[in-house]
């Protein structure tokens with residue numbers, strides 16, 4: 001497939017045995033990046049029907065879970081911030097406010113039965129994006145972004161499981177859900193990142209102390225393996241055998257969550273050596289697994305655990321979006337990482353654009369960025385990941401306005417006590433639980449079911 005140049009046009013028709021779309025991406029030309037991003041964003045929103053008659057604002061239809069909807073709104077906040085295109089802003093506002101739940105804590109009754117700590121965290125990340133990127137504040141009589149994030153933080157503090165394995169968060173909030181005994185990395189790392197961001201945004205040491213406590217717990221558990229010059233990030237561990245073993249499956253978003261949390265704390269501590277070392281070890285852990293030289297020359301991101309065997313579920317194709325976004329944040333908060341990270345975002349964006357080329361729909365992208373031809377997959381996750389990595393290349397080194405804080409222009413209204421009223425920490429009290437409910441809607445449910453601790457692990461390198 002060849003690319004024709006047509007000025008600034010990012011999309012062109014190629015006539016090779018019928019009509020085929022291609023995305024033309026020139027990373028030296030911001031307009032080309034914006035045009036490509038607009039096409040991919042539009043493609044992503046074709047999966048959404050919450051804005052249609054009968055649709056529910058904020059929710060992607062099945063098979064997508066609630067958490068991924070939350071993540072998608074965060075992607076659109078980033079999209080607006082980097083491109084200036086506010087096409088979706090009104091929908092983002094509506095979605096984020098519609099799903100807050102009666103206690104303003106991202107525990108909406110339709111979801112609580114199957115809600116995990118990680119699911120709730122992804123909505124909290126999105127409202128933190130709103131705070132830090134100065135997305136429009138909700139009307140004064142509505143819940144405010146910062147207070148919503150604080151509600152999630154406060155509830156998760158109260159869920160700290162000191163009875164087992166010396167602490168940490170369980171994956172699931174309720175005992176009747178599969179995975180209640182699993183301590184997955186994304187729930188714990190999610191809390192860590194949220195605490196780190198709240199510390200920096202509000203300039204409040206209490207949050208930083210909680211982030212540090214969580215980090216120490218992960219480091220003392222089989223979740224984080226210190227390999228001296230790098231960290232190995234496992235997928236989780238289980239109360240069932242006192243957290244003796246990890247599930248060693250490797251996912252981009254687990255690293256990404258920890259990388260960003262470390263970068264926030266690095267920045268907030270004015271460049272402390274401790275957080276620099278931790279950040280560097282996470283970044284060093286990425287390359288052997290997710291940026292293998294044999295797949296795209298060493299700079300193209302690959303979801304190693306499910307792309308090679310093409311067994312990604314509906315959640316997993318979106319994970320690269322989060323690692324991408326959080327690498328961008330890291331470049332901003334720890335500018336010394338720019339030279340390491342930037343080439344990875346460039347090569348990955350070119351790879352992603354290739355995957356948006358050759359499929360018949362016009363605005364859909366595949367999954368394997370290291371493969372020249374569209375790989376036949378489409379979905380919200382594929383779109384979100386491509387959108388994240390293409391827009392990541394709009395981040396200019398010098399002029400970028402960083403994620404703000406209350407001291408640098410952030411003005412979201414907070415409530416340090418949000419979410420802590422009696423009965424609010426675990427607000428499910430709706431009667432009978434059926435077997436169907438137990439199917440669970442958390443992230444990587446299937447992984448847990450096949451996980452026999454210690455039995456499914458593998459090593460890279």
Ligand SMILES: *[C@@H]1O[C@H](CO)[C@@H](O)[C@H](O)[C@H]1NC(C)=O
Pocket residue numbers: 056059098099108110
């Ligand atoms: C909960 O589900 C009901 C029934 O489908 C729907 O009408 C309502 O809008 C949903 N609420 C949220 C917050 O998704």
Ligand SMILES: *[C@@H]1O[C@H](CO)[C@@H](O)[C@H](O)[C@H]1NC(C)=O
Pocket residue numbers: 226227228
């Ligand atoms: C890390 O360094 C220590 C002390 O130098 C050494 O004993 C240990 O084997 C090293 N661990 C790894 C995973 O390389």
Ligand SMILES: *[C@@H]1O[C@H](CO)[C@@H](O)[C@H](O)[C@H]1NC(C)=O
Pocket residue numbers: 268269270
């Ligand atoms: C970072 O530096 C600022 C300005 O010098 C200072 O006010 C602040 O206390 C420092 N923060 C930390 C966590 O040391």
Ligand SMILES: *[C@@H]1O[C@H](CO)[C@@H](O)[C@H](O)[C@H]1NC(C)=O
Pocket residue numbers: 266267270271332333334335336402
């Ligand atoms: C913290 O982030 C700001 C904004 O990007 C940046 O200018 C500053 O250099 C960072 N601090 C450190 C210690 O890198």
Ligand SMILES: *[C@@H]1O[C@H](CO)[C@@H](O)[C@H](O)[C@H]1NC(C)=O
Pocket residue numbers: 134137411
């Ligand atoms: C918050 O800042 C925005 C600009 O980012 C401004 O439009 C808005 O009026 C401010 N709100 C308050 C309550 O100060």
Ligand SMILES: *[C@@H]1O[C@H](CO)[C@@H](O)[C@H](O)[C@H]1NC(C)=O
Pocket residue numbers: 204205206207416417
């Ligand atoms: C800092 O955060 C903690 C935890 O939410 C809260 O209890 C405390 O009031 C906050 N401090 C300030 C000065 O806002």
